[in-house]
Amino acid sequence: MKEEALKVIEEVLKSGRTSLVEYEAKQVLKAYGLPVPEEKLAKTLDEALKYAEEIGYPVAMKLMSPQILHKSDAKVVLLNIKTPEELKEKWEVIHENARKYRPDAEILGVLIAPMLKVGREIIIGVTEDPQFGHALMFGLGGIFVEVLKDVTFRIIPITERDARKMIQEIKSYPILAGARGEEPADIDAIVNLLLKVSELVDDLDDYIKEMDLNPVFVYEKGKGAVVVDARIIVKEPTEKKEEIITEYRERCA
Amino acid sequence: MVEKIVEEMRPFFDPKAVAIIGATNKKGKVGNVIFENFKMNKERGIFKGNIYPVNPKLDEIEGYKVYKSVKELPDDTDLAVISIPAPFVPATMKDIAEKGIKSVIIITGGFGELGEEGKKLEREIYEIAKANGIRVIGPNCVGVYVPDTGVDTVFLPESKMDRPKSGPIAFVTQSGAFAAAMLDWAAGAGIGIGKMVSYGNKLDVDDADLMDYFIHDEGINVVTFYIEGVKDGRKFIEAAKRITKVKPVIALKSGRTEYGAKAASSHTGSLAGADTIYDAVFKQTGVIRAEDFEHMFDLAKAFAALKDKLPKGDRIGIITDGGGAGVMASDAVAKFGLKMADLSEETLKYLKENFPPHAVAGNPTDVVGDTDAERYRIAIEGFVNDPNVDAIVVIVLFQVPLLEEEKIIDILAEYQKKSNKPIVAVAMGGKKTDHYARILEDKGVPVYPTPERGVRALAGLVKYAEYLRRGA
Numbered sequence: 001m002k003e004e005a006l007k008v009i010e011e012v013l014k015s016g017r018t019s020l021v022e023y024e025a026k027q028v029l030k031a032y033g034l035p036v037p038e039e040k041l042a043k044t045l046d047e048a049l050k051y052a053e054e055i056g057y058p059v060a061m062k063l064m065s066p067q068i069l070h071k072s073d074a075k076v077v078l079l080n081i082k083t084p085e086e087l088k089e090k091w092e093v094i095h096e097n098a099r100k101y102r103p104d105a106e107i108l109g110v111l112i113a114p115m116l117k118v119g120r121e122i123i124i125g126v127t128e129d130p131q132f133g134h135a136l137m138f139g140l141g142g143i144f145v146e147v148l149k150d151v152t153f154r155i156i157p158i159t160e161r162d163a164r165k166m167i168q169e170i171k172s173y174p175i176l177a178g179a180r181g182e183e184p185a186d187i188d189a190i191v192n193l194l195l196k197v198s199e200l201v202d203d204l205d206d207y208i209k210e211m212d213l214n215p216v217f218v219y220e221k222g223k224g225a226v227v228v229d230a231r232i233i234v235k236e237p238t239e240k241k242e243e244i245i246t247e248y249r250e251r252c253a
Numbered sequence: 254m255v256e257k258i259v260e261e262m263r264p265f266f267d268p269k270a271v272a273i274i275g276a277t278n279k280k281g282k283v284g285n286v287i288f289e290n291f292k293m294n295k296e297r298g299i300f301k302g303n304i305y306p307v308n309p310k311l312d313e314i315e316g317y318k319v320y321k322s323v324k325e326l327p328d329d330t331d332l333a334v335i336s337i338p339a340p341f342v343p344a345t346m347k348d349i350a351e352k353g354i355k356s357v358i359i360i361t362g363g364f365g366e367l368g369e370e371g372k373k374l375e376r377e378i379y380e381i382a383k384a385n386g387i388r389v390i391g392p393n394c395v396g397v398y399v400p401d402t403g404v405d406t407v408f409l410p411e412s413k414m415d416r417p418k419s420g421p422i423a424f425v426t427q428s429g430a431f432a433a434a435m436l437d438w439a440a441g442a443g444i445g446i447g448k449m450v451s452y453g454n455k456l457d458v459d460d461a462d463l464m465d466y467f468i469h470d471e472g473i474n475v476v477t478f479y480i481e482g483v484k485d486g487r488k489f490i491e492a493a494k495r496i497t498k499v500k501p502v503i504a505l506k507s508g509r510t511e512y513g514a515k516a517a518s519s520h521t522g523s524l525a526g527a528d529t530i531y532d533a534v535f536k537q538t539g540v541i542r543a544e545d546f547e548h549m550f551d552l553a554k555a556f557a558a559l560k561d562k563l564p565k566g567d568r569i570g571i572i573t574d575g576g577g578a579g580v581m582a583s584d585a586v587a588k589f590g591l592k593m594a595d596l597s598e599e600t601l602k603y604l605k606e607n608f609p610p611h612a613v614a615g616n617p618t619d620v621v622g623d624t625d626a627e628r629y630r631i632a633i634e635g636f637v638n639d640p641n642v643d644a645i646v647v648i649v650l651f652q653v654p655l656l657e658e659e660k661i662i663d664i665l666a667e668y669q670k671k672s673n674k675p676i677v678a679v680a681m682g683g684k685k686t687d688h689y690a691r692i693l694e695d696k697g698v699p700v701y702p703t704p705e706r707g708v709r710a711l712a713g714l715v716k717y718a719e720y721l722r723r724g725a
Contacts, residue, residue, distance in 0.1 A: 125522075129486070131484065131489075132489075133486060155533055165536070211521070
């Protein structure tokens with residue numbers, strides 16, 4: 001688990017970047033058993049057509065570039081591609097959009113992904129607090145996080161009980177529990193996600209700076225969840241500081 | 254085996270002999286007030302140790318021999334309290350190290366909080382302390398107050414600041430001003446403080462050390478913290494998890510407002526304000542967060558009296574002699590996430606059989622305005638025996654004409670003692686009420702001036718009991 005994830009991170013650091021593109025981030029998540037869609041990175045149009053065939057139409061296309069972190073702003077996410085003809089046409093469009101947005105954009109490829117059934121959107125995040133270390137965030141996506149900031153935090157590592165409490169304590173919990181006749185969401189799948197992110201970050205805490213799994217689709221009870229988009233920001237691992245002076249600086253800075 | 258931390262901290266709270274470095278006979282000076290505190294407590298027979306003033310310019314202060322330097326101090330000295338100007342402290346620390354004194358309280362300010370020069374001094378002190386195994390409280394603090402042993406380094410004279418009586422509450426604060434105001438207030442409110450520690454710049458001894466110490470302090474039932482910031486977060490978390498399994502910790506964290514979106518590129522980073530993170534830490538470690546100063550001491554008071562009889566659940570029974578107060582308490586039960594107990598049939602029957610027809614058996618039970626103390630006894634007896642009730646709020650409006658004050662106080666104290674359910678009292682009123690409330694508290698029943706505050710304190714007990722049962 002750790003080795004596979006580290007391989008991805010080391011490669012990114014070697015290329016002089018600290019921000020993982022979606023594909024790379026998902027490789028890291030996958031190494032820890034987080035549910036990510038069956039998607040493939042196509043370097044050429046032929047590859048793209050082949051992958052789309054394997055995955056089965058309709059597919060989604062997402063262009064991967066370290067310079068384009070906000071993919072929808074750059075219009076490099078194209079959805080619901082139904083035929084090989086359409087894919088060929090959109091292959092040009094997506095590259096054109098990327099060039100328009102950032103002429104210098106380095107293009108790593110185009111992610112060919114299955115069209116996912118929409119679920120209730122949640123967001124899971126990680127940030128590093130200067131006092132307490134890595135903190136895990138959970139909330140519902142969309143307006144719940146953007147406008148209402150209805151999120152909750154725990155310091156990593158968390159226990160299963162922490163995970164369950166996090167889910168229950170957000171104000172929008174009734175939406176997950178099944179309000180107004182809706183089926184309840186797969187809470188156990190969310191618990192599992194939170195625990196796995198905690199494990200991942202605890203393992204790689206020297207490397208991980210920030211992480212956003214946003215959105216994650218959660219389906220009905222028993223039907224699981226899937227990470228739709230992910231971002232990870234990493235850092236060069238710091239050496240352990242042991243000298244008295246350094247310890248002093250930490251305490252008295 | 255005695256824990257290392259207990260050994261290390263003992264001289265701060267109960268020294269064999271204290272050296273007061275910078276003691277002076279000039280009235281009002283810090284070095285004078287601290288000396289006077291110890292001297293006075295010695296004369297009162299509370300402080301049992303020896304007192305050694307240190308000052309190169311004096312031979313004696315008020316009959317006490319003054320030592321010219323630390324090197325001359327008798328060998329039983331195990332605590333040094335320093336109140337000399339900052340630039341002289343490092344040299345004194347060297348002498349202290351040579352002398353083998355292992356506990357030092359540095360009252361002096363003008364260190365890290367003043368910038369680079371002060372930080373350099375602090376660093377020197379830290380290195381000497383670390384290299385010689387010396388524990389340091391401070392600098393830039395008011396130090397320690399322990400009413401039972403007479404240790405009092407609070408440099409505000411008794412003429413300006415009252416000292417609280419002894420009690421099972423520990424109070425820890427970064428801010429010295431807050432420490433002084435709190436002690437003065439606690440004294441006025443009749444709240445007992447067993448140990449107060451103000452650690453200022455936290456050069457060495459910090460929250461985590463104190464939590465580890467208080468685990469073993471049998472005189473302390475509850476530890477309260479006024480926190481501005483934590484430096485070693487992991488150490489704090491680990492220590493907090495250890496102590497909350499043994500005794501409750503209440504934290505008042507200032508700086509609640511967001512410190513704005515940090516330079517964070519992710520969603521999560523921009524949402525993680527300092528306060529949100531502290532909330533998470535407190536939740537995970539079982540530390541109970543106080544909303545404000547009042548809440549902190551309302552909780553502390555409840556835990557001090559009731560730590561050993563925590564409620565088994567969240568079902569609250571309310572007894573009142575005023576309808577309105579009963580409604581306010583019921584609202585508070587909902588507001589603070591508790592439940593109103595459903596009284597059993599037997600209890601309702603018992604109450605109705607023993608009450609006059611106009612008293613209201615139920616929850617709340619209203620013994621009404623013509624009540625005497627005996628009617629309260631019936632109500633309390635019913636609630637205590639009802640398996641559906643986990644904790645009891647008794648609202649006593651002492652103003653009603655037929656209520657015998659001493660009798661109701663005795664009844665409450667009696668049931669507090671013999672029942673395993675926690676009872677908190679609410680008494681609204683003025684001077685006369687305060688008088689009775691104080692007597693009631695001395696008998697082990699925490700009293701609150703409004704139903705809301707009483708129920709909120711009880712909610713803290715319920716929350717902590719739940720934590721002990723199930724973990725964070």
